[in-house]
Amino acid sequence: MYTIDKQFEFEYGHRVWTQTLDERFSLDNRCVCRHLHGHHAIVKLHLAANELTDGMVTDFKHLNCFKKFLDDVLDHRFIIDENDPLFLLDSAIITNYIDHGFYRTADLSTLDIPETLPEDIKLSVVEKYDSFVIVDFIPTSENICKWLYDIANEMLDDLNVYVSKVEFQETPKSHCSYEE
Numbered sequence: 001m002y003t004i005d006k007q008f009e010f011e012y013g014h015r016v017w018t019q020t021l022d023e024r025f026s027l028d029n030r031c032v033c034r035h036l037h038g039h040h041a042i043v044k045l046h047l048a049a050n051e052l053t054d055g056m057v058t059d060f061k062h063l064n065c066f067k068k069f070l071d072d073v074l075d076h077r078f079i080i081d082e083n084d085p086l087f088l089l090d091s092a093i094i095t096n097y098i099d100h101g102f103y104r105t106a107d108l109s110t111l112d113i114p115e116t117l118p119e120d121i122k123l124s125v126v127e128k129y130d131s132f133v134i135v136d137f138i139p140t141s142e143n144i145c146k147w148l149y150d151i152a153n154e155m156l157d158d159l160n161v162y163v164s165k166v167e168f169q170e171t172p173k174s175h176c177s178y179e180e
Contacts, residue, residue, distance in 0.1 A: 005046040013038040013078040014139040042169035049161045079139040104134040141170040
């Protein structure tokens with residue numbers, strides 16, 4: 001088995017609205033991840049192949065499609081669970097979604113923004129919803145890692161390689177990984 005890996009980085013925000021703590025282990029009960037916050041993420045994508053093509057598992061440039069996804073979809077965006085009570089408050093304004101397969105975004109052309117709001121406030125509302133990447137899971141680092149694994153596998157399916165593992169670093173000291 002031949003393997004290669006490549007590292008990517010992006011900035012994102014999220015909220016772990018289900019966070020609970022056991023004070024016996026955490027030393028306090030401050031659920032800081034329940035707050036809106038952000039991270040500098042580092043993702044390492046591991047690929048494997050039984051045979052080499054042109055002397056390689058695949059050309060590293062083939063991974064630019066994954067980088068483009070990170071840059072265009074996730075970088076400086078807010079990953080939010082569609083079941084998060086804070087997001088449910090927004091359902092009166094977001095009247096339609098655009099389904100992208102692994103995630104959804106608000107259809108900005110159909111936002112129900114009250115006409116009585118000043119123009120700068122209307123623009124701020126549009127910018128808020130433009131930043132949302134809406135998912136159907138709690139955006140913990142473990143779930144984001146598995147989600148990126150699934151996305152990368154689908155993107156690279158035709159290359160005759162498979163994603164063997166994804167590592168996800170939320171902070172310099174907090175990492176997780178997913179592999180099948």
